[in-house]
Amino acid sequence: MSARTTNARKAVSLSEGTKYAVLIFFALIILVPIYLAVIGGFKSIGQLNSDPVGFPKPFLAENYSNIFFKSGFFKYFLNSAIIMSVTVAIDVIVAALAGFALSRFTIKTKNLVYQYFLLGLLFPMTLAILPLYIQLRALGLLDTFIGVILPQTAFLLPFHILIFKGFIKEIPDELEDAVKIDGCGKMGFFMHVVVPLSRPAIATVSVLAMVASWNNFFLPLIVLNDKDKFTLPMGSMDFVGQYLADWNIILAFFVVSMVPAIAFYLYAQRHIVSGLAAGAVKG
Amino acid sequence: MDVTTLAVTAKKGSSDHKAKATNRERALFYALLLPAFLLVTMFIIYPVVNTVFYSFYDWNGFGPLKNFVGLKNLRTLLRDPLFWNALRNNGIVIGFSIFVQLPIAFLLAILVSKSSSRPTIFFRTVFFLPYILSEIITGVIWRFIYHPQFGLLQQVFAKLAPDYSYTGFLADPKTVFIAILFVVFWKYFGFHMILYVAGLQGIPPEYYEAALIDGANPVQAFVYVTLPFMKNAIQMSLFFCIIGSLQVFDIIWSMGQGGPVHAAETAVVYLYKFGIKSSKMGFGSMVAIVIFVICLAFNVLYQRVINKEER
Numbered sequence: 050m051s052a053r054t055t056n057a058r059k060a061v062s063l064s065e066g067t068k069y070a071v072l073i074f075f076a077l078i079i080l081v082p083i084y085l086a087v088i089g090g091f092k093s094i095g096q097l098n099s100d101p102v103g104f105p106k107p108f109l110a111e112n113y114s115n116i117f118f119k120s121g122f123f124k125y126f127l128n129s130a131i132i133m134s135v136t137v138a139i140d141v142i143v144a145a146l147a148g149f150a151l152s153r154f155t156i157k158t159k160n161l162v163y164q165y166f167l168l169g170l171l172f173p174m175t176l177a178i179l180p181l182y183i184q185l186r187a188l189g190l191l192d193t194f195i196g197v198i199l200p201q202t203a204f205l206l207p208f209h210i211l212i213f214k215g216f217i218k219e220i221p222d223e224l225e226d227a228v229k230i231d232g233c234g235k236m237g238f239f240m241h242v243v244v245p246l247s248r249p250a251i252a253t254v255s256v257l258a259m260v261a262s263w264n265n266f267f268l269p270l271i272v273l274n275d276k277d278k279f280t281l282p283m284g285s286m287d288f289v290g291q292y293l294a295d296w297n298i299i300l301a302f303f304v305v306s307m308v309p310a311i312a313f314y315l316y317a318q319r320h321i322v323s324g325l326a327a328g329a330v331k332g
Numbered sequence: 333m334d335v336t337t338l339a340v341t342a343k344k345g346s347s348d349h350k351a352k353a354t355n356r357e358r359a360l361f362y363a364l365l366l367p368a369f370l371l372v373t374m375f376i377i378y379p380v381v382n383t384v385f386y387s388f389y390d391w392n393g394f395g396p397l398k399n400f401v402g403l404k405n406l407r408t409l410l411r412d413p414l415f416w417n418a419l420r421n422n423g424i425v426i427g428f429s430i431f432v433q434l435p436i437a438f439l440l441a442i443l444v445s446k447s448s449s450r451p452t453i454f455f456r457t458v459f460f461l462p463y464i465l466s467e468i469i470t471g472v473i474w475r476f477i478y479h480p481q482f483g484l485l486q487q488v489f490a491k492l493a494p495d496y497s498y499t500g501f502l503a504d505p506k507t508v509f510i511a512i513l514f515v516v517f518w519k520y521f522g523f524h525m526i527l528y529v530a531g532l533q534g535i536p537p538e539y540y541e542a543a544l545i546d547g548a549n550p551v552q553a554f555v556y557v558t559l560p561f562m563k564n565a566i567q568m569s570l571f572f573c574i575i576g577s578l579q580v581f582d583i584i585w586s587m588g589q590g591g592p593v594h595a596a597e598t599a600v601v602y603l604y605k606f607g608i609k610s611s612k613m614g615f616g617s618m619v620a621i622v623i624f625v626i627c628l629a630f631n632v633l634y635q636r637v638i639n640k641e642e643r
Contacts, residue, residue, distance in 0.1 A: 068443050072455045075440060078518065079458055085484055086473045097482045143367045150364035154357065162365060169376045170571075171627060173579040175600045176620040179613055180379035180386060183393060203375035206368050235360055256464075264466030266582045271608070282468040286586065289472060296482050299472065307469050314464045318457055321526060 090301030097297050112301040122305065124277065125284030130309075132194050132269075132280060133262040140202045140209060140258045141251060147206070148213025148250075149239055153225070163214070169207035174200070175267055182271055196272045197280075201265055202258075209254045216250035217243055252320035259313050281306050380624075386617035393613040405618035414594055415619070418602040419626075421509060425577040425598070426630075428513050429520075434569060437521045441528030456529065459522040467519070471586025474515045478502050502588050505595035512587055512596055519583065520576065524569045531565025532558070574630045578623060599623045 089097055090112050091105035116122050151163050174181075181200055182191075190196030220243060228238045244251075266282040273279060279287065285306055292298050387406075390399040409415055444456045462470065477484045480500035489498040501511035535558065543553045581600040584590055590597035590605070597605075599619070607616020 069451075072440070072443055072451075076455055076458045079462055079522075081484070082473050082477050082518075083461075086476060089476065089482070101482050102484060102487050143371065146364045147368035150361050154361045156358060156361050159361075162369070165377075166368065166372060169372050171575070171631065172376055172380050172624065173575060173627075175579045175581055175603070176624050177376060177379045177383065179393075179607060179616050179620065180382035181375065182608075183382070183613070184375075184379055199371065200375040203371040206372055210368060235357065260464045264464075264468070266466065266468050266585075282466050285468055285472070296476060296479070300476060303469050303472050307465055310464050310466070311461070314461070315457070318460070319453075321460070 086300050087304050089297060090304050092297050094295060094297050109297070112297055113305060115298075116302050116305050121276075121279075121284060122302065125279050125281045126306075126309075128194070128278055129263060129281040132197055133259055135194070135198050136202050136205075136262040137255055137258045139198070140205050141254055143202070144206055144209035144254060145213050145244070145247065145251070147210045148215075148217050149243055151210065151214045152218040153235070153238075153243075166207045166210050169204070170211075172204075174204045178267065178271055181268075185272060191272060192274050192278060193272075194278070197265070197269050200272075201262060201268055205258055205261055209257070212254055213247070213250055216247055220246055249320045252317045256313055256317045256321060260310055263310050263313075383617045383620050386614050387621050389614040390612075391614040392611045399614075401614070405615045406622070408615065409618055409622060414597065414606075415599075415602055417594060418597045418599045421596065421598045422578055422580070424509065425513065425516060425580055426574060429516070429573045429577050430570070433517050433521050434524055434573060436517075437524035437569075438528050440521070441525045441532060444525070445529045445532040456526070459525050461522065462519045463523045465519070467582030468586045470515060470519050471583050474511075474518075475502065475587055478511055503592060505592050508588065508592065508596045512584060515583060515587070516580065520573075524573065527565045527569045527572075528562065531562045535561040570634055571631065574634070575627060578627050578630075 085101065088105055089101065091108050091110065092101075092112075093107065093109055096103075096106065147166070151159060185191050185196045185200070188196075190199070224242050225238050228242055233241065264282060265280070266286075269280045269283055273283065276287075285303060288302050289299055292302075386397070388400060388402060389397050390401045390404070391397055440455075440459060444452050444459070446452070465473075476482060478501050480486055480498055480503070483500075485501070486498050489496050501507040539557045539561075540553055543557050548556065579600050580598050581604065584596055584598055584601055585604075588596065590601040600623070603616055603619040603623070606612065607619055
């Protein structure tokens with residue numbers, strides 16, 4: 050009996066051990082390349098050549114500080130930030146309104162409209178890029194921020210409407226009835242109950258939209274031509290072209306440009322699971 | 333957090349008790365949907381419909397659409413070995429994702445879904461991290477790791493196999509695509525893992541207790557309790573996996589533009605090189621349509637499979 054319990058305990062601790070071994074293994078696969086890029090940015094090109102893995106010696110912080118003063122980094126950063134803020138604002142508002150309409154109204158055409166939006170999920174932006182280019186040209190939106198913002202928001206909407214719809218549907222009807230008794234209409238219910246209760250969904254959708262906009266490369270590549278309007282990913286590719294041999298400088302530039310995305314993520318990451326759980330996975 | 337639990341535990345009232353919509357309510361309904369409808373129609377549906385038209389023309393994107401060529405673009409495309417090469421590469425990405433990436437993501441999800449202790453949250457956060465990095469940044473970091481002079485792999489080979497002269501996996505047509513697949517895994521498995529974690533957390537623990545009382549072993553509990561509850565999450569994950577694999581572009585572009593010698597070209601790289609870059613709008617549109625039809629076929633197929641299993 051006692052032997053049995055020790056065996057069982059051993060099995061449990063062994064599986065705990067294996068579990069952490071597996072987790073640490075995968076965490077290292079993710080973190081080592083990022084770590085090497087970060088310290089690579091502090092090295093001289095000579096050291097990068099002889100010892101890419103060791104600690105920087107000498108420690109060249111000016112690789113990083115130079116990025117800010119040369120290279121157009123600030124300009125690209127600002128352009129990306131403007132495009133991202135407007136995209137997130139439009140996306141969250143439009144998707145929340147649509148998700149509300151699709152989950153709290155009993156209208157015959159509701160399902161049809163929803164299917165229409167879901168159709169949008171089937172068309173990745175990369176495939177619609179040619180006619181999109183031609184249409185933006187016809188609308189005079191080429192080489193403008195709006196020309197990036199509106200299409201990228203449109204392509205984010207179907208998935209984000211789905212998240213909001215799933216989330217808002219779960220709000221108990223009793224709450225809606227209670228608000229009705231207090232003399233509030235549908236919009237009162239939306240403003241006073243749905244919006245405050247949907248904060249995890251709003252957080253999830255915002256982070257997804259921020260990341261998508263911040264990282265978008267294909268659409269700005271095709272819409273923006275003027276170097277002063279380049280976004281950070283475009284500027285980065287341009288930078289790699291210019292400094293092809295100086296990998297330490299390239300690494301410094303890329304490390305600095307990934308900081309904002311990591312910051313949003315760490316700020317909002319605890320909402321991501323609950324938001325996706327309620328929205329996407331329960332559908 | 334409380335909201336989710338509140339929403340889940342609260343009994344759903346029947347939707348029948350809502351009265352038939354008044355005209356005012358109907359107007360509000362359409363007003364709420366209007367902005368989303370306009371954006372989706374103008375920037376997704378309308379361009380996609382236009383793609384169909386363009387694909388029947390020989391057109392450089394300027395001037396009127398007049399040189400109708402019927403299905404000539406399709407014939408040219410289907411005869412181009414480079415296109416088949418690109419599609420094969422997409423097929424490899426899909427196969428790799430379904431049979432390697434998703435199972436590993438599922439396993440890791442099981443390991444990090446149960447508790448919300450600090451280490452668990454740490455691992456979850458780390459695994460999702462690459463997903464939020466741009467494909468361009470990811471590509472360049474890995475170009476560095478694979479670099480024949482400055483990279484980690486060069487060091488590893490120098491230590492472990494001094495006889496082997498490492499010339500860079502990305503420079504060799506034989507290894508370039510495998511090297512890219514690894515990066516695809518690195519970047520995306522965390523996203524799928526989070527979908528699975530979300531699904532696993534939605535399974536009420538009572539079900540497991542009931543299964544254990546009924547004498548189910550862990551495997552049976554997995555098959556009869558976990559899997560049915562995970563249907564939505566798996567469906568979602570497969571959907572994104574297939575669509576994403578078929579449209580992979582940025583990551584390949586930033587790691588060497590599909591080269592060397594076309595070895596890492598995928599369908600969208602092909603579309604960009606031979607449609608957009610060479611100003612063949614009609615031909616490019618046909619490429620887009622073929623890729624879209626494949627996307628659609630895949631989705632219909634797997635929806636069928638999933639619905640069948642449900643019955």
